[in-house]
Amino acid sequence: MEAEAQNPWFNKEFVSLKKGDALHLPLEDNSIDVAAQNCLFNIFKVEDLKKAISEMYRVLKPHGKLVMSDPTCEQPMNETLREDERLRALCLSGSIPIADYVKMLTDAGFGTIEIRARKPYRILDPLNYNTEQLIYIESIEVAAIKDPMPADGPCVFTGKAAIYYGKEDFFDDTAGHILLKNQPLAICDKTAAALANLNRNDIYFSDSTFHYDGGGCC
Numbered sequence: 001m002e003a004e005a006q007n008p009w010f011n012k013e014f015v016s017l018k019k020g021d022a023l024h025l026p027l028e029d030n031s032i033d034v035a036a037q038n039c040l041f042n043i044f045k046v047e048d049l050k051k052a053i054s055e056m057y058r059v060l061k062p063h064g065k066l067v068m069s070d071p072t073c074e075q076p077m078n079e080t081l082r083e084d085e086r087l088r089a090l091c092l093s094g095s096i097p098i099a100d101y102v103k104m105l106t107d108a109g110f111g112t113i114e115i116r117a118r119k120p121y122r123i124l125d126p127l128n129y130n131t132e133q134l135i136y137i138e139s140i141e142v143a144a145i146k147d148p149m150p151a152d153g154p155c156v157f158t159g160k161a162a163i164y165y166g167k168e169d170f171f172d173d174t175a176g177h178i179l180l181k182n183q184p185l186a187i188c189d190k191t192a193a194a195l196a197n198l199n200r201n202d203i204y205f206s207d208s209t210f211h212y213d214g215g216g217c218c
Helices: 002-006 046-059 085-089 098-107 189-196
Strands: 032-038 060-072 112-124 135-145 155-157 160-164 170-172 178-180 185-187 203-205
Touching (some): 032 046, 046 060, 046 098, 060 098, 098 112, 098 135, 189 203
Parallel strands (some): 032 060
Antiparallel strands (some): 060 135, 112 135, 160 185
16 A cells, blocks of 8 residues: 555556465466566575476466576585575575576576676685685576577577677578677577587677676577
8 A cells, every 4th residue: 555655656456465485386377477586596405496496487478587686606515504594594505506507497497598697795704604715606687588498408698799700791600690790699608609619710709798688699
């Protein structure tokens, strides 16, 4: 009622509250356009995490989006930290590498993954935590899209781009990708690998920026 009082455009009928949990969403199959979560990957352990992701995949409509923000960590983390429930609740010690994070989503069936941001988050240091080494944790923002899984594997966008600089006005790889001369084209990691395998000396590939903002190849 407060939101309705403060915003002329808002109607309380816009919102429907349902009691449930991440492992048993009280929603019909293929009924939601967008789902969102924060720190799910850090709080849940593997089997519950798989179930929660599967539930979100189930309720999303075809081409629906699961929008997420989670800490990630590329360094190994000892089991004492992993099993610390307080640190998991603080979204710290459940952090996993980005590649593992993406695989959990694609294993659930999401055909397109977009990594939209990657930022510094926290440090676990030997002075304050049970670790012998300094552990650097980042935060990523991701959209997992319920697109059909391509026959050659998921499209994972990590912020790579290809720039053609050859003699012609454009380059057509005959696989659905046209690169205009000296114009960057956002490409998924799979397309980057396929273009690189052509061994051309007139296409430049940028590294992953982990800041994909759309307009990609797939």
